[in-house]
Amino acid sequence: MKILVIHGPNLNLLGRREPEIYGSETLGEINDRIEERARLRGVSVVTFQSNHEGEIIDAIHRAAEDGPDRCDALVINPGAYTHYSIAIRDAISGTDLPTIEVHLSDITAREPFRKTSVIAPVCVKQIAGLGVESYLLAIDEFADGAV
Ligand code: DQA
Numbered sequence: 001m002k003i004l005v006i007h008g009p010n011l012n013l014l015g016r017r018e019p020e021i022y023g024s025e026t027l028g029e030i031n032d033r034i035e036e037r038a039r040l041r042g043v044s045v046v047t048f049q050s051n052h053e054g055e056i057i058d059a060i061h062r063a064a065e066d067g068p069d070r071c072d073a074l075v076i077n078p079g080a081y082t083h084y085s086i087a088i089r090d091a092i093s094g095t096d097l098p099t100i101e102v103h104l105s106d107i108t109a110r111e112p113f114r115k116t117s118v119i120a121p122v123c124v125k126q127i128a129g130l131g132v133e134s135y136l137l138a139i140d141e142f143a144d145g146a147v
């Protein structure tokens with residue numbers, strides 16, 4: 001099984017971006033943890049970060065098409081796009097990729113505009129509020145064949 005992990009906008013700033021909300025680990029450190037978990041669970045993982053909606057959509061399309069970038073499953077932290085990107089939602093629903101939406105913070109316990117995810121209805125699951133553990137549990141779910 002090959003899993004694509006997409007990190008959306010501003011997640012390249014992790015480590016120095018509002019550490020009281022998002023923790024002190026950098027994106028590189030988080031990716032190391034994701035890769036370590038994938039190795040332990042015997043699945044393959046590819047990580048990708050972009051600040052651009054269209055690039056995220058292109059990555060989802062490539063993962064769903066036959067070719068070298070084909071993946072079996074998607075883990076996505078869409079960042080702020082979570083709350084309004086119908087285009088990313090349509091990219092997910094337009095492919096056959098089972099998708100888990102993840103968040104470092106608990107989006108239900110913050111500003112009202114973060115409570116709504118337009119992405120969640122097209123995902124098999126949402127895992128939020130557990131820091132890097134949100135990503136690791138998503139890898140476990142796919143490795144276990146639980147979703
Ligand atoms: C986030 C939550 C979003 O509301 C925010 O815009 C982010 C990060 C999270 O991981 O907690 O960029 O997706």
